[in-house]
Amino acid sequence: MNGEATRLGASGGGLAELRQSVAGHGAERTFRAICLLALLLPLLLLATVIVDAVADGAARLGWGFLTSFPSRHADKAGFLPALVGSGALMVLTAAIAIPLGIGAAVYLEEYAKRGRMTALIEMNISNLAGVPSIIYGLLGLELFVRVMDLGRSLIAGAATLALLVLPMVIMASREALRTVPNSLREASLALGGDRWQTIRKVVLPMSMPGILTGIILSIARAVGETAPLVTIGALTYVAFLPDSIGSAFTAMPIQIFNWISRPQADFHANAAAGIVVLLAFMLVLNGVAIWLRLRLQRRLEW
């Protein structure tokens, strides 16, 4: 034993060599530092935005801000129509995008034959997810507002946002469907289930956590969208709450944009407060997505 150690030590300072390789040499360290910086920089920027918004908007944040209508007087102006508008948009967008998105994903994953046609469709869905949102806005303006004559209404806005998130909903749902092992589909078929029964009773229940997570994250993105809503003509000053899906509306990002483009500094505080509310809204949605996923996944543990 002792002799061995001596021999090791004798063979050209082996231990020192080993130490060096554990600590890593220069290039390794530099690379690690760059990666860490790449991680910290966006986090730092995000923190700055939040701190800045909270600092600027703190004075305006309060129950009154959430329950008042906009006003010419910055200190009386509230966020209520924007909050309600965004909430209504979210619900309507989900109502349109969820059935369409899941339906399309189920067709592509469970029914469609693999071939050139499906490959083309799949490629285009991925491409659509990358199309700038203002293009969707223009499409919505032409199709929903003008051709279908829905006007500058909640439903036109929701339909536009639904188009925007549809590719993401489809892709997330497909990913989730793919995680269902084929052996379970086979089990169901072998028990005399047909395709539809297999999808409804076996495949969808199992892929629900993934599908729901994808949907919520997509919808959260839609709630933060401004450009398509500006394009289809959401109002910027709304002193009423939407009373039907055909009603005119405003939304949080629009209201924030409106306030920030005013010259008076007081309105800028309103904008900051609006940003805090919007961020909180998104955070809650993301939180719900995570909670749902964990909860449903626990039920599915192998």
Add this chain to the structure above:
Amino acid sequence: MVEQREIRSSEERVTHSDFALVMTKSHSGVAAEEELEEKIAVSRLEAWYGSNKVLNGLTLGIAKNRVTGIIGPSGCGKSTFIRCLNRMHENVPGAGVKGKVLLDGADIYDPGVNPVRVRRRVGMVFQRANPFPTMSVRDNVLAGLRLQGARDASTDEIMERALKRAALWGEVKDRLRDPATGLSGGQQQRLCIARALALEPDVILMDEPCSALDPSATYRIEELIYELKENYTVVIVTHNMQQAARVADRTAFLLSGELIEYDATDKMFTQPADSRTEDYVRGRFG
């Protein structure tokens, strides 16, 4: 001496005479078994995946209330063969089948036959236990009935009977509402057997049902298979020759999609007629 064995159930004369022909060839020198009623008659069955031919015209009969073992090296087509017996094979993209499979004399590949109906009469147990993870033990047993939309009150009785037949009732009767995935591997496989039994099939196909199980769980399943043949016709694919020797009454040896030999299990393992069978059962290849 050769063919005292008589083939009953006989609307399809052509097929049966084909079958008898092959039986004569591979059966040479068999001591006559007791008369067996034929449950399934397979005739000139071919199966392929895309351009890859897996079965090259198999013809054999499967006896009612007996355990038929299918052995052969990996890739010989034994799994594909039993998947053809309940029309599961065609679910794989690019897969195709030709030939006849008569279940009680009726061809399950007749164009008018609904594969879903076939699968209710011919149940299947897979290599890996695959209980539905979203369902409880109870719901798993009843899954087949539920899939078909059954909602009558007698379901608890059906569930209990199926679990008893699968020799699982005693172990799970207090855990019926627990998730099925909480059971051990062997229990999960017996649950899958119970799930198949709950549909009251005539035939149970088993595709290497013990290959993912430890020896004691394997022993329990083998015991169960022995009991099942009272009421069911069992076809079991196995990679394990000792298992075939233990559970099967008759054994078929497949090689590269051909039926090499099909005989009483004892005969197959002690004095096979074909040298390739002998090499395989002696463990010289595969």
